[in-house]
Amino acid sequence: MSGTRAPEAPSPELFPEDFVWGAATSAHQIEGSPLADGAGPSIWHHFERIPGRIHDGETADIACDHYRRFPEDVALLERLELGAYRFSLAWGRILPEGRGRPNAPGIGFYDRLVDALLAKGIEPWITLYHWDLPAALQDRGGWIHPDSASWFADYAAVAFRALGDRVRSWITLNEPWVIVEAGHGQGTHPPGHRDPRESATVAFRLLRAHADTVRVFRAEARGQIGLVVNLEPKDPASRSTEDLDAARRADIAMNRLALDPVFFGRPADGLADMYGEYWPRFPDADWTAIAEPIDFLGVNYYSRGVTTHADDKFPTRACSVEPPGSVTDLGWEIHAPSFTRALTDVRDRYGDVPIYVTENGAAFPDPPAVDVEPLPDPRRVVYLRDHLRAAREARRRGVDLRGYFVWSLLDNFEWTHGTSKRFGIVHVDYATQRRTLKESALFYRDVVRTRGAVLDAAPRGDP
Numbered sequence: 001m002s003g004t005r006a007p008e009a010p011s012p013e014l015f016p017e018d019f020v021w022g023a024a025t026s027a028h029q030i031e032g033s034p035l036a037d038g039a040g041p042s043i044w045h046h047f048e049r050i051p052g053r054i055h056d057g058e059t060a061d062i063a064c065d066h067y068r069r070f071p072e073d074v075a076l077l078e079r080l081e082l083g084a085y086r087f088s089l090a091w092g093r094i095l096p097e098g099r100g101r102p103n104a105p106g107i108g109f110y111d112r113l114v115d116a117l118l119a120k121g122i123e124p125w126i127t128l129y130h131w132d133l134p135a136a137l138q139d140r141g142g143w144i145h146p147d148s149a150s151w152f153a154d155y156a157a158v159a160f161r162a163l164g165d166r167v168r169s170w171i172t173l174n175e176p177w178v179i180v181e182a183g184h185g186q187g188t189h190p191p192g193h194r195d196p197r198e199s200a201t202v203a204f205r206l207l208r209a210h211a212d213t214v215r216v217f218r219a220e221a222r223g224q225i226g227l228v229v230n231l232e233p234k235d236p237a238s239r240s241t242e243d244l245d246a247a248r249r250a251d252i253a254m255n256r257l258a259l260d261p262v263f264f265g266r267p268a269d270g271l272a273d274m275y276g277e278y279w280p281r282f283p284d285a286d287w288t289a290i291a292e293p294i295d296f297l298g299v300n301y302y303s304r305g306v307t308t309h310a311d312d313k314f315p316t317r318a319c320s321v322e323p324p325g326s327v328t329d330l331g332w333e334i335h336a337p338s339f340t341r342a343l344t345d346v347r348d349r350y351g352d353v354p355i356y357v358t359e360n361g362a363a364f365p366d367p368p369a370v371d372v373e374p375l376p377d378p379r380r381v382v383y384l385r386d387h388l389r390a391a392r393e394a395r396r397r398g399v400d401l402r403g404y405f406v407w408s409l410l411d412n413f414e415w416t417h418g419t420s421k422r423f424g425i426v427h428v429d430y431a432t433q434r435r436t437l438k439e440s441a442l443f444y445r446d447v448v449r450t451r452g453a454v455l456d457a458a459p460r461g462d463p
Protein backbone atom coordinates (compact mmCIF):
# COMPACT_ATOMS: atom_id res chain seq x y z
CA MET A 1 0.00 0.00 0.00
CA SER A 2 1.17 3.55 -0.58
CA GLY A 3 1.47 5.95 2.33
CA THR A 4 -2.24 6.84 2.38
CA ARG A 5 -4.21 5.59 5.37
CA ALA A 6 -7.90 4.94 5.50
CA PRO A 7 -9.53 7.71 7.56
CA GLU A 8 -10.34 6.45 11.02
CA ALA A 9 -14.02 6.00 11.71
CA PRO A 10 -15.06 8.61 14.27
CA SER A 11 -15.37 6.83 17.60
CA PRO A 12 -18.89 7.10 19.01
CA GLU A 13 -19.15 9.14 22.19
CA LEU A 14 -18.66 7.43 25.49
CA PHE A 15 -21.40 7.67 28.09
CA PRO A 16 -20.50 10.45 30.56
CA GLU A 17 -18.65 9.75 33.81
CA ASP A 18 -21.72 10.52 35.90
CA PHE A 19 -24.10 8.36 33.84
CA VAL A 20 -26.13 6.18 36.22
CA TRP A 21 -25.77 2.46 35.55
CA GLY A 22 -28.13 0.17 37.37
CA ALA A 23 -30.38 -2.84 37.49
CA ALA A 24 -34.09 -2.93 38.34
CA THR A 25 -36.50 -5.27 40.13
CA SER A 26 -39.85 -4.93 41.88
CA ALA A 27 -40.96 -6.10 45.32
CA HIS A 28 -43.66 -8.57 44.38
CA GLN A 29 -41.57 -10.13 41.63
CA ILE A 30 -38.58 -11.05 43.78
CA GLU A 31 -39.20 -10.81 47.52
CA GLY A 32 -41.37 -13.81 48.40
CA SER A 33 -42.53 -14.06 52.05
CA PRO A 34 -45.53 -11.85 51.20
CA LEU A 35 -47.08 -12.01 54.67
CA ALA A 36 -43.90 -12.08 56.76
CA ASP A 37 -43.44 -9.85 59.79
CA GLY A 38 -46.96 -8.48 59.81
CA ALA A 39 -47.27 -7.53 56.12
CA GLY A 40 -50.77 -7.25 54.66
CA PRO A 41 -51.67 -9.13 51.46
CA SER A 42 -51.70 -7.33 48.12
CA ILE A 43 -54.14 -7.60 45.22
CA TRP A 44 -51.60 -9.85 43.47
CA HIS A 45 -51.51 -12.19 46.46
CA HIS A 46 -55.25 -12.74 46.13
CA PHE A 47 -55.29 -12.79 42.33
CA GLU A 48 -52.69 -15.56 42.21
CA ARG A 49 -55.08 -17.74 44.17
CA ILE A 50 -57.80 -17.54 41.52
CA PRO A 51 -57.50 -20.65 39.34
CA GLY A 52 -56.38 -19.96 35.79
CA ARG A 53 -54.99 -16.49 36.38
CA ILE A 54 -51.27 -17.33 36.57
CA HIS A 55 -49.35 -19.70 34.32
CA ASP A 56 -49.17 -23.15 35.91
CA GLY A 57 -51.06 -21.89 38.96
CA GLU A 58 -47.90 -20.38 40.41
CA THR A 59 -47.79 -17.82 43.20
CA ALA A 60 -45.08 -15.35 44.18
CA ASP A 61 -44.97 -16.76 47.72
CA ILE A 62 -41.29 -17.61 47.30
CA ALA A 63 -40.25 -15.97 44.00
CA CYS A 64 -36.50 -15.25 44.40
CA ASP A 65 -36.68 -15.39 48.19
CA HIS A 66 -35.06 -11.98 48.15
CA TYR A 67 -36.75 -11.02 51.43
CA ARG A 68 -34.41 -13.47 53.14
CA ARG A 69 -31.51 -13.43 50.69
CA PHE A 70 -31.10 -9.73 50.00
CA PRO A 71 -27.48 -9.55 51.22
CA GLU A 72 -26.51 -12.05 48.52
CA ASP A 73 -28.34 -9.99 45.89
CA VAL A 74 -26.66 -6.78 47.02
CA ALA A 75 -23.34 -8.62 46.69
CA LEU A 76 -24.28 -9.45 43.08
CA LEU A 77 -24.88 -5.77 42.31
CA GLU A 78 -21.48 -5.00 43.77
CA ARG A 79 -19.83 -7.76 41.76
CA LEU A 80 -21.39 -6.30 38.61
CA GLU A 81 -20.01 -2.87 39.58
CA LEU A 82 -23.39 -1.20 39.28
CA GLY A 83 -23.80 2.24 40.81
CA ALA A 84 -27.56 2.11 41.32
CA TYR A 85 -30.35 -0.31 42.12
CA ARG A 86 -34.03 0.34 41.39
CA PHE A 87 -36.43 -1.64 43.57
CA SER A 88 -39.94 -1.08 44.85
CA LEU A 89 -41.48 -0.99 48.30
CA ALA A 90 -44.35 -3.35 49.02
CA TRP A 91 -46.96 -0.90 50.33
CA GLY A 92 -48.50 -3.68 52.45
CA ARG A 93 -45.25 -4.32 54.33
CA ILE A 94 -45.17 -0.69 55.39
CA LEU A 95 -48.92 -0.25 55.99
CA PRO A 96 -50.56 -3.70 56.20
CA GLU A 97 -54.04 -2.16 55.79
CA GLY A 98 -52.81 0.35 53.23
CA ARG A 99 -53.50 3.18 55.68
CA GLY A 100 -53.19 3.80 59.37
CA ARG A 101 -50.62 2.17 61.56
CA PRO A 102 -47.12 1.65 60.05
CA ASN A 103 -45.57 -1.78 60.48
CA ALA A 104 -42.11 -1.36 61.99
CA PRO A 105 -40.73 -4.78 60.96
CA GLY A 106 -41.75 -4.19 57.33
CA ILE A 107 -40.03 -0.82 57.32
CA GLY A 108 -37.07 -2.52 58.98
CA PHE A 109 -36.58 -4.75 55.96
CA TYR A 110 -36.19 -1.78 53.61
CA ASP A 111 -34.02 -0.03 56.19
CA ARG A 112 -31.57 -2.91 56.11
CA LEU A 113 -31.69 -3.15 52.32
CA VAL A 114 -30.97 0.56 51.91
CA ASP A 115 -28.11 0.40 54.40
CA ALA A 116 -26.62 -2.67 52.72
CA LEU A 117 -26.70 -0.89 49.35
CA LEU A 118 -25.17 2.31 50.67
CA ALA A 119 -22.44 0.34 52.43
CA LYS A 120 -21.39 -0.91 48.98
CA GLY A 121 -21.67 2.52 47.36
CA ILE A 122 -24.85 1.59 45.44
CA GLU A 123 -27.53 4.30 45.15
CA PRO A 124 -31.02 3.09 46.05
CA TRP A 125 -33.75 4.18 43.61
CA ILE A 126 -37.13 3.50 45.16
CA THR A 127 -40.38 2.93 43.28
CA LEU A 128 -43.30 3.56 45.62
CA TYR A 129 -45.88 1.66 43.59
CA HIS A 130 -45.09 -1.29 41.35
CA TRP A 131 -48.64 -2.72 41.14
CA ASP A 132 -49.06 -4.41 44.54
CA LEU A 133 -51.94 -2.44 46.03
CA PRO A 134 -52.83 -3.57 49.58
CA ALA A 135 -55.87 -5.83 49.34
CA ALA A 136 -57.52 -3.89 52.18
CA LEU A 137 -57.59 -0.82 49.93
CA GLN A 138 -59.02 -2.78 47.02
CA ASP A 139 -61.81 -3.82 49.39
CA ARG A 140 -62.64 -0.12 49.69
CA GLY A 141 -62.69 0.29 45.91
CA GLY A 142 -58.97 0.55 45.16
CA TRP A 143 -57.79 3.18 42.69
CA ILE A 144 -61.34 4.07 41.68
CA HIS A 145 -61.99 5.46 45.18
CA PRO A 146 -61.90 9.27 45.37
CA ASP A 147 -59.56 9.04 48.39
CA SER A 148 -57.00 6.82 46.64
CA ALA A 149 -54.72 9.77 45.89
CA SER A 150 -54.53 10.70 49.57
CA TRP A 151 -54.04 7.06 50.63
CA PHE A 152 -51.04 6.94 48.33
CA ALA A 153 -49.64 10.32 49.37
CA ASP A 154 -49.96 9.36 53.06
CA TYR A 155 -48.15 6.07 52.45
CA ALA A 156 -45.44 7.92 50.51
CA ALA A 157 -45.01 10.32 53.43
CA VAL A 158 -44.35 7.37 55.75
CA ALA A 159 -41.75 6.05 53.29
CA PHE A 160 -40.09 9.48 52.90
CA ARG A 161 -39.87 9.83 56.69
CA ALA A 162 -38.45 6.32 57.12
CA LEU A 163 -35.93 6.29 54.29
CA GLY A 164 -35.64 9.83 52.93
CA ASP A 165 -32.58 10.58 55.04
CA ARG A 166 -30.63 8.06 52.91
CA VAL A 167 -32.55 7.70 49.64
CA ARG A 168 -32.24 10.53 47.13
CA SER A 169 -34.11 9.15 44.10
CA TRP A 170 -37.80 8.29 44.16
CA ILE A 171 -40.37 7.12 41.64
CA THR A 172 -44.08 7.49 42.30
CA LEU A 173 -45.77 4.97 39.96
CA ASN A 174 -44.54 2.29 37.65
CA GLU A 175 -46.34 2.25 34.28
CA PRO A 176 -49.78 3.77 34.89
CA TRP A 177 -50.93 2.54 31.46
CA VAL A 178 -50.50 -1.10 32.50
CA ILE A 179 -52.44 -0.53 35.72
CA VAL A 180 -55.24 1.11 33.75
CA GLU A 181 -55.34 -1.24 30.81
CA ALA A 182 -54.42 -4.64 32.28
CA GLY A 183 -56.03 -4.06 35.69
CA HIS A 184 -59.20 -2.21 34.76
CA GLY A 185 -59.66 -2.36 30.96
CA GLN A 186 -58.76 -5.93 29.99
CA GLY A 187 -58.86 -7.47 33.46
CA THR A 188 -55.77 -9.62 32.97
CA HIS A 189 -54.08 -8.15 36.06
CA PRO A 190 -55.70 -7.57 39.45
CA PRO A 191 -58.22 -6.33 40.32
CA GLY A 192 -59.28 -8.09 37.10
CA HIS A 193 -61.94 -5.59 36.09
CA ARG A 194 -63.14 -5.01 32.53
CA ASP A 195 -64.87 -1.71 32.75
CA PRO A 196 -64.28 1.17 30.32
CA ARG A 197 -65.60 3.89 32.60
CA GLU A 198 -63.54 2.59 35.49
CA SER A 199 -60.34 2.43 33.45
CA ALA A 200 -60.59 6.09 32.46
CA THR A 201 -61.30 7.13 36.04
CA VAL A 202 -58.43 5.06 37.38
CA ALA A 203 -56.06 6.77 34.94
CA PHE A 204 -57.08 10.11 36.39
CA ARG A 205 -56.90 8.94 40.02
CA LEU A 206 -53.43 7.43 39.54
CA LEU A 207 -52.11 10.64 38.09
CA ARG A 208 -53.62 12.64 40.93
CA ALA A 209 -51.96 10.22 43.36
CA HIS A 210 -48.67 10.79 41.55
CA ALA A 211 -48.94 14.59 41.62
CA ASP A 212 -50.12 14.80 45.23
CA THR A 213 -47.16 12.64 46.21
CA VAL A 214 -44.73 14.92 44.36
CA ARG A 215 -46.16 17.80 46.41
CA VAL A 216 -45.64 15.88 49.65
CA PHE A 217 -42.09 15.13 48.56
CA ARG A 218 -41.37 18.82 47.97
CA ALA A 219 -42.68 19.68 51.42
CA GLU A 220 -41.09 16.84 53.38
CA ALA A 221 -38.10 15.36 51.56
CA ARG A 222 -35.00 16.21 49.56
CA GLY A 223 -33.68 14.68 46.36
CA GLN A 224 -35.35 13.93 43.04
CA ILE A 225 -38.71 12.41 42.19
CA GLY A 226 -40.21 11.26 38.91
CA LEU A 227 -42.75 9.02 37.21
CA VAL A 228 -42.08 5.86 35.19
CA VAL A 229 -43.98 5.22 31.96
CA ASN A 230 -43.65 2.41 29.44
CA LEU A 231 -43.39 3.69 25.90
CA GLU A 232 -44.01 1.75 22.73
CA PRO A 233 -43.78 3.69 19.44
CA LYS A 234 -46.64 2.66 17.17
CA ASP A 235 -46.18 1.88 13.49
CA PRO A 236 -49.09 1.18 11.14
CA ALA A 237 -49.30 -2.39 9.84
CA SER A 238 -50.01 -1.07 6.32
CA ARG A 239 -50.15 2.25 4.56
CA SER A 240 -53.95 2.29 4.61
CA THR A 241 -55.57 5.34 6.18
CA GLU A 242 -57.40 3.03 8.58
CA ASP A 243 -54.14 1.57 9.93
CA LEU A 244 -52.44 4.96 10.08
CA ASP A 245 -55.34 6.28 12.14
CA ALA A 246 -55.31 3.18 14.32
CA ALA A 247 -51.59 3.63 15.05
CA ARG A 248 -52.22 7.27 15.94
CA ARG A 249 -55.00 6.35 18.37
CA ALA A 250 -52.93 3.57 19.96
CA ASP A 251 -50.08 6.04 20.43
CA ILE A 252 -52.34 8.54 22.20
CA ALA A 253 -53.98 5.95 24.45
CA MET A 254 -50.71 4.39 25.56
CA ASN A 255 -47.83 6.80 25.14
CA ARG A 256 -49.63 10.04 25.95
CA LEU A 257 -52.04 8.74 28.58
CA ALA A 258 -49.88 9.90 31.48
CA LEU A 259 -47.44 12.29 29.83
CA ASP A 260 -49.92 14.83 28.41
CA PRO A 261 -51.56 15.34 31.82
CA VAL A 262 -48.19 15.42 33.64
CA PHE A 263 -46.58 17.90 31.25
CA PHE A 264 -49.57 19.84 29.90
CA GLY A 265 -52.15 19.55 32.70
CA ARG A 266 -54.89 18.20 30.43
CA PRO A 267 -56.07 14.81 29.17
CA ALA A 268 -54.25 13.40 26.15
CA ASP A 269 -55.64 15.00 22.98
CA GLY A 270 -58.30 12.79 21.45
CA LEU A 271 -58.66 10.43 24.41
CA ALA A 272 -62.05 11.77 25.51
CA ASP A 273 -63.39 11.21 21.97
CA MET A 274 -62.13 7.62 22.01
CA TYR A 275 -63.88 6.92 25.32
CA GLY A 276 -67.06 8.75 24.22
CA GLU A 277 -69.90 8.26 26.73
CA TYR A 278 -67.50 6.47 29.12
CA TRP A 279 -65.23 9.48 29.56
CA PRO A 280 -65.49 10.79 33.13
CA ARG A 281 -65.74 14.57 33.35
CA PHE A 282 -63.39 16.05 35.92
CA PRO A 283 -63.01 19.81 36.37
CA ASP A 284 -60.16 21.45 34.42
CA ALA A 285 -58.52 22.48 37.69
CA ASP A 286 -58.22 18.81 38.67
CA TRP A 287 -56.30 18.11 35.47
CA THR A 288 -54.11 21.16 35.93
CA ALA A 289 -53.17 19.89 39.39
CA ILE A 290 -51.59 16.82 37.74
CA ALA A 291 -48.96 18.97 36.05
CA GLU A 292 -46.79 19.24 39.16
CA PRO A 293 -43.21 19.56 37.87
CA ILE A 294 -41.16 16.38 38.14
CA ASP A 295 -37.37 16.12 38.36
CA PHE A 296 -37.00 13.37 35.81
CA LEU A 297 -38.98 10.98 33.67
CA GLY A 298 -38.35 7.23 33.85
CA VAL A 299 -38.87 5.40 30.56
CA ASN A 300 -39.36 1.65 30.29
CA TYR A 301 -38.80 0.35 26.78
CA TYR A 302 -39.20 -3.17 25.48
CA SER A 303 -40.69 -3.07 21.98
CA ARG A 304 -42.71 -1.18 19.38
CA GLY A 305 -46.30 -1.88 18.37
CA VAL A 306 -47.20 -2.68 14.77
CA THR A 307 -50.81 -1.63 14.72
CA THR A 308 -53.95 -2.30 12.70
CA HIS A 309 -57.56 -1.16 12.81
CA ALA A 310 -59.74 -3.35 15.07
CA ASP A 311 -63.34 -2.27 15.57
CA ASP A 312 -63.87 -4.46 18.62
CA LYS A 313 -61.01 -2.99 20.68
CA PHE A 314 -61.98 -0.35 23.20
CA PRO A 315 -61.10 2.50 23.44
CA THR A 316 -58.56 2.59 20.61
CA ARG A 317 -60.24 0.48 17.89
CA ALA A 318 -56.68 -0.66 17.27
CA CYS A 319 -54.59 -3.69 18.07
CA SER A 320 -51.08 -4.98 17.53
CA VAL A 321 -50.41 -7.51 14.78
CA GLU A 322 -47.75 -10.17 14.69
CA PRO A 323 -44.58 -8.17 14.13
CA PRO A 324 -42.35 -8.67 11.10
CA GLY A 325 -39.10 -8.94 13.07
CA SER A 326 -37.76 -11.57 15.45
CA VAL A 327 -39.31 -11.69 18.89
CA THR A 328 -38.38 -12.46 22.50
CA ASP A 329 -39.85 -15.26 24.59
CA LEU A 330 -42.85 -13.02 25.32
CA GLY A 331 -43.48 -12.46 21.61
CA TRP A 332 -42.28 -8.86 21.85
CA GLU A 333 -40.55 -7.72 18.67
CA ILE A 334 -36.87 -6.89 19.01
CA HIS A 335 -36.62 -3.43 17.50
CA ALA A 336 -33.82 -1.25 18.85
CA PRO A 337 -34.41 1.73 16.50
CA SER A 338 -37.79 2.26 18.18
CA PHE A 339 -35.96 2.68 21.49
CA THR A 340 -34.10 5.69 20.10
CA ARG A 341 -37.40 6.94 18.70
CA ALA A 342 -39.26 6.52 22.00
CA LEU A 343 -36.66 8.75 23.64
CA THR A 344 -36.48 11.41 20.92
CA ASP A 345 -40.29 11.49 20.68
CA VAL A 346 -40.50 12.38 24.39
CA ARG A 347 -38.01 15.18 23.95
CA ASP A 348 -39.75 16.49 20.84
CA ARG A 349 -43.18 16.58 22.47
CA TYR A 350 -42.42 17.43 26.09
CA GLY A 351 -39.11 19.28 25.95
CA ASP A 352 -35.77 18.76 27.62
CA VAL A 353 -36.76 16.72 30.65
CA PRO A 354 -33.98 14.63 32.22
CA ILE A 355 -34.65 10.99 31.36
CA TYR A 356 -33.56 7.73 32.94
CA VAL A 357 -34.26 4.45 31.23
CA THR A 358 -35.73 2.66 34.23
CA GLU A 359 -36.28 -0.71 32.47
CA ASN A 360 -35.00 -2.36 29.32
CA GLY A 361 -34.25 -6.00 28.74
CA ALA A 362 -35.51 -9.23 27.23
CA ALA A 363 -36.94 -12.62 28.15
CA PHE A 364 -35.26 -15.54 26.43
CA PRO A 365 -35.53 -19.17 27.43
CA ASP A 366 -32.73 -20.24 29.77
CA PRO A 367 -32.59 -23.68 31.37
CA PRO A 368 -34.14 -24.10 34.84
CA ALA A 369 -30.87 -25.37 36.34
CA VAL A 370 -27.32 -24.56 35.25
CA ASP A 371 -23.87 -25.81 36.12
CA VAL A 372 -21.63 -23.31 34.38
CA GLU A 373 -20.88 -19.72 35.18
CA PRO A 374 -21.31 -17.59 33.21
CA LEU A 375 -24.36 -19.15 31.59
CA PRO A 376 -24.21 -18.37 27.86
CA ASP A 377 -27.20 -16.20 26.83
CA PRO A 378 -26.04 -14.82 23.47
CA ARG A 379 -29.42 -13.46 22.40
CA ARG A 380 -29.74 -11.34 25.55
CA VAL A 381 -26.19 -10.05 25.03
CA VAL A 382 -27.05 -8.96 21.50
CA TYR A 383 -30.35 -7.43 22.66
CA LEU A 384 -28.54 -5.38 25.29
CA ARG A 385 -25.77 -4.36 22.94
CA ASP A 386 -28.20 -3.13 20.29
CA HIS A 387 -30.43 -1.33 22.78
CA LEU A 388 -27.53 0.34 24.56
CA ARG A 389 -26.29 1.54 21.18
CA ALA A 390 -29.81 2.88 20.56
CA ALA A 391 -29.71 4.69 23.91
CA ARG A 392 -26.35 6.18 22.99
CA GLU A 393 -27.81 7.30 19.67
CA ALA A 394 -30.62 9.10 21.51
CA ARG A 395 -28.01 10.97 23.54
CA ARG A 396 -26.18 11.86 20.32
CA ARG A 397 -29.44 13.33 19.05
CA GLY A 398 -29.61 15.55 22.11
CA VAL A 399 -31.84 13.62 24.49
CA ASP A 400 -30.89 14.37 28.10
CA LEU A 401 -30.55 10.69 28.99
CA ARG A 402 -28.79 10.34 32.33
CA GLY A 403 -28.99 6.69 33.25
CA TYR A 404 -29.98 3.16 32.34
CA PHE A 405 -31.36 0.31 34.47
CA VAL A 406 -31.42 -3.15 32.98
CA TRP A 407 -34.53 -5.25 33.58
CA SER A 408 -33.77 -7.32 35.45
CA LEU A 409 -31.07 -8.12 37.95
CA LEU A 410 -32.62 -11.56 38.52
CA ASP A 411 -34.92 -13.96 36.75
CA ASN A 412 -38.16 -13.38 38.63
CA PHE A 413 -41.93 -13.78 38.90
CA GLU A 414 -43.08 -12.29 35.61
CA TRP A 415 -46.66 -11.54 36.72
CA THR A 416 -49.22 -13.75 34.94
CA HIS A 417 -46.38 -15.74 33.33
CA GLY A 418 -45.02 -16.75 36.73
CA THR A 419 -41.39 -17.85 36.66
CA SER A 420 -41.70 -19.26 33.12
CA LYS A 421 -40.22 -16.13 31.50
CA ARG A 422 -36.67 -15.22 32.38
CA PHE A 423 -35.51 -11.59 32.14
CA GLY A 424 -32.52 -11.77 34.47
CA ILE A 425 -28.90 -11.03 33.73
CA VAL A 426 -28.47 -13.36 36.69
CA HIS A 427 -30.03 -16.82 36.51
CA VAL A 428 -32.17 -18.09 39.37
CA ASP A 429 -32.57 -21.81 39.94
CA TYR A 430 -35.95 -21.84 41.66
CA ALA A 431 -35.41 -25.31 43.12
CA THR A 432 -32.29 -24.27 45.03
CA GLN A 433 -32.43 -20.44 44.84
CA ARG A 434 -28.90 -20.53 43.50
CA ARG A 435 -27.88 -17.43 41.55
CA THR A 436 -25.57 -17.81 38.51
CA LEU A 437 -24.27 -14.96 36.39
CA LYS A 438 -25.25 -15.05 32.74
CA GLU A 439 -22.88 -13.78 30.06
CA SER A 440 -25.17 -10.78 29.65
CA ALA A 441 -24.25 -9.76 33.21
CA LEU A 442 -20.55 -9.75 32.39
CA PHE A 443 -21.20 -7.98 29.10
CA TYR A 444 -23.17 -5.31 30.95
CA ARG A 445 -20.34 -4.96 33.47
CA ASP A 446 -17.94 -4.40 30.57
CA VAL A 447 -20.25 -1.71 29.18
CA VAL A 448 -20.26 0.00 32.57
CA ARG A 449 -16.48 -0.30 32.98
CA THR A 450 -15.75 1.10 29.52
CA ARG A 451 -18.61 3.65 29.52
CA GLY A 452 -19.94 1.97 26.43
CA ALA A 453 -16.71 1.58 24.41
CA VAL A 454 -17.25 -2.18 24.37
CA LEU A 455 -20.51 -1.70 22.49
CA ASP A 456 -18.48 -1.31 19.32
CA ALA A 457 -16.53 -4.54 19.74
CA ALA A 458 -18.10 -7.87 18.85
CA PRO A 459 -19.54 -9.06 22.16
CA ARG A 460 -18.91 -12.52 23.49
CA GLY A 461 -21.36 -14.86 21.85
CA ASP A 462 -22.35 -12.52 19.00
CA PRO A 463 -23.50 -14.93 16.31
Ligand code: FCB
Nearest residue numbers: 026174175230407414423
Ligand atom coordinates in the same frame (compact mmCIF):
# COMPACT_ATOMS: atom_id res chain seq x y z
C1 FCB B 1 -42.72 -4.12 32.77
C2 FCB B 1 -42.89 -4.19 34.27
C3 FCB B 1 -41.88 -5.10 34.95
C4 FCB B 1 -41.63 -6.35 34.15
C5 FCB B 1 -41.30 -6.02 32.72
C6 FCB B 1 -40.98 -7.20 31.87
O1 FCB B 1 -43.92 -3.74 32.19
O2 FCB B 1 -42.74 -2.91 34.82
O3 FCB B 1 -42.36 -5.37 36.25
O4 FCB B 1 -42.69 -7.21 34.27
O5 FCB B 1 -42.37 -5.32 32.15
